[in-house]
Amino acid sequence: MSTQDIVQKLWNLCNVLRDDGITYHQYVTELTYILFLKMADETGADKDIPEAYRWGSLTSRSGIDLKKHYYTLLSKLGEESVGRVAQIYANASSSIEEPKNLEKIITEIDKLDWYEAKEEGLGDLYEGLLEKNANEKKSGAGQYFTPRVLIDVMTELIKPQLGDKCFDPACGTFGFMIAANRYVNAHNDMYALSDRQADFQQNKAFNGVELVHETHRLALMNAYLHNMNANITLGDSLAQSAKGLKDFDVILTNPPFGTKKGGERATRDDISFQTSNKQLNFLQVIYRSLKADGKARCAVVLPDNVLFAAGDGASVRRELMNFCNLHTILRLPTGIFYAQGVKTNVLFFTRGTTEQDNTTEVAFYDMRTNMDSFGKTRQLRKSDFDEFVAGYEDPSKRTGERWSRFTREEIAKNPDDSLDLGLIRDDSIVDYDDLPDPVESGEEAIANLEEAVDLLKSVVRELRALTEEK
Numbered sequence: 001m002s003t004q005d006i007v008q009k010l011w012n013l014c015n016v017l018r019d020d021g022i023t024y025h026q027y028v029t030e031l032t033y034i035l036f037l038k039m040a041d042e043t044g045a046d047k048d049i050p051e052a053y054r055w056g057s058l059t060s061r062s063g064i065d066l067k068k069h070y071y072t073l074l075s076k077l078g079e080e081s082v083g084r085v086a087q088i089y090a091n092a093s094s095s096i097e098e099p100k101n102l103e104k105i106i107t108e109i110d111k112l113d114w115y116e117a118k119e120e121g122l123g124d125l126y127e128g129l130l131e132k133n134a135n136e137k138k139s140g141a142g143q144y145f146t147p148r149v150l151i152d153v154m155t156e157l158i159k160p161q162l163g164d165k166c167f168d169p170a171c172g173t174f175g176f177m178i179a180a181n182r183y184v185n186a187h188n189d190m191y192a193l194s195d196r197q198a199d200f201q202q203n204k205a206f207n208g209v210e211l212v213h214e215t216h217r218l219a220l221m222n223a224y225l226h227n228m229n230a231n232i233t234l235g236d237s238l239a240q241s242a243k244g245l246k247d248f249d250v251i252l253t254n255p256p257f258g259t260k261k262g263g264e265r266a267t268r269d270d271i272s273f274q275t276s277n278k279q280l281n282f283l284q285v286i287y288r289s290l291k292a293d294g295k296a297r298c299a300v301v302l303p304d305n306v307l308f309a310a311g312d313g314a315s316v317r318r319e320l321m322n323f324c325n326l327h328t329i330l331r332l333p334t335g336i337f338y339a340q341g342v343k344t345n346v347l348f349f350t351r352g353t354t355e356q357d358n359t360t361e362v363a364f365y366d367m368r369t370n371m372d373s374f375g376k377t378r379q380l381r382k383s384d385f386d387e388f389v390a391g392y393e394d395p396s397k398r399t400g401e402r403w404s405r406f407t408r409e410e411i412a413k414n415p416d417d418s419l420d421l422g423l424i425r426d427d428s429i430v431d432y433d434d435l436p437d438p439v440e441s442g443e444e445a446i447a448n449l450e451e452a453v454d455l456l457k458s459v460v461r462e463l464r465a466l467t468e469e470k
Contacts, residue, residue, distance in 0.1 A: 123226035171208030314416035364422020
C-alpha cells in the first residue's frame with residue numbers, strides 16, 4: 001500500500017470521530033499520539049517507550065478497558081518518559097470520548113500494510129497528513145503549513161550546505177527545515193562524513209522555534225519521522241528568551257501574519273524598531289540572526305504590507321537594505337495560502353559583513369499579475385516557478401516582462417523607501433489611456449442611433465404601404 005493510499009485511509013478515519021465533535025486539527029493531534037507508537041513498533045524504535053505503553057498494549061485491549069489504558073498511556077508517556085517521547089506526549093490528552101471510535105481507529109491502523117510506506121519514508125506519510133489538514137479550510141491549520149512546492153523552490157534557491165546552521169524562527173510543522181535536511185542529504189555523500197560532521201548534521205544543523213504547543217508537538221513528530229534530532233524549541237522568537245538564537249548560516253521561514261495578540265510589542269531588546277506588526281518584528285529578528293559573514297542567507301515569505309508600510313515599516317526596510325543585500329523579491333500569486341485574499345512575497349537576501357549600504361539593486365519577479373487563479377482546482381506546481389528559477393540563478397535569463405529591477409537610488413525616491421514595485425500591467429484592468437476619446441465616442445454613438453432611427457422609420461413606411469395596399 002502506497003504512502004498516498006495510507007494517507008487517504010487515515011484521513012477518512014476522521015469521519016469516525018465527527019460525531020464526537022472532534023475537529024480536524026484535534027484528529028491530527030490524536031493521530032500523532034497513536035501513529036508514533038505504531039511507527040515506533042514498525043521500525044523497531046520503541047526502546048525509549050516503556051513496554052507497558054507500546055503499540056501492543058493498545059491492540060490487546062478493547063472497549064472501556066482500551067479507553068482507560070489509552071488515557072493512562074498519554075499521561076504516563078508525558079510524565080515518565082525522556083527525550084523526544086516526553087516532548088511529544090507533554091501535557092497530552094485525548095478528545096475521544098466514545099471507546100468504540102478509539103478501537104476502530106487503532107484496529108484500522110493496525111490492519112494497514114505499512115511495508116511500502118516504510119520504503120518510501122514514514123516522514124512523507126506524516127507530511128501528507130499535515131498537508132491534508134492544512135488544505136481543509138475548517139481545520140484552520142493552513143497558517144502552520146506552507147505549500148510543499150513553495151518550500152522546495154525556496155530551499156533549492158538558498159542551497160543549504162553541509163555544515164550550515166539552519167533556522168526557522170516560526171517553524172510550524174518544521175517543513176522548511178525538513179526540506180533543508182533533504183536538500184543537504186541529496187547533494188552530499190552522508191556516509192563519508194567524519195564523526196564530527198555527522199554529529200553536527202544530526203544534532204545541531206537544523207533548528208526551529210514554534211509558539212503554539214500543539215503545533216510544536218506536530219513539528220517534533222515530523223522531525224522524528226525524518227530521522228532528525230533537531231532542536232525545536234517551544235517558545236516565542238520575538239521574546240527576550242530567544243535573544244541567544246543567532247549566527248545562523250541559513251534562515252528559511254514563513255512567519256505568521258497579523259499583529260501580536262493584544263497589540264503588544266516584541267520584548268526583545270536587540271531589535272531597533274519596536275512595533276505590534278508581527279512581520280516587521282520577525283523581519284528584524286531574521287536579518288539580525290544571520291551570521292555577518294557576507295554569505296549567510298535567507299528566504300522569507302512576507303505579506304505585501306511589509307513592502308510599503310510607513311513609519312516603522314520604512315525604518316525596517318532601510319535597515320534591512322543596509323544590513324543585507326536584498327537582491328530578489330518574488331511577488332507571489334494569490335490563492336496559494338489558506339487565506340485566499342492575502343498577497344504575499346518571498347524576499348531573498350544575504351547578510352553583509354558591514355551594516356551599511358549592502359543593497360545596490362533589487363530584482364523583482366511578478367508571478368501574480370495575469371496568472372492563473374490558484375486553489376484546489378488549480379494547484380501550484382513546481383513548473384510554475386521555472387522562469388523565475390532560471391532568472392534567479394542566471395541574470396542573463398531575466399528577459400521576460402515579469403522581470404524588473406530597481407537600483408537602491410531609485411527605491412530611495414519612492415515615499416518611505418517603498419518596495420511595492422515590480423508588478424506588470426494587469427490586463428484585466430482597463431487603463432484610462434486605453435479609453436477612447438469621449439467626444440469621439442459620443443459622436444459615434446449619436447451616428448449609430450441616428451442610423452437606427454432612420455432604419456426604423458423606413459420599416460414603418462414599408463409597413464404602412466403594405467397596409468394601404470390591402
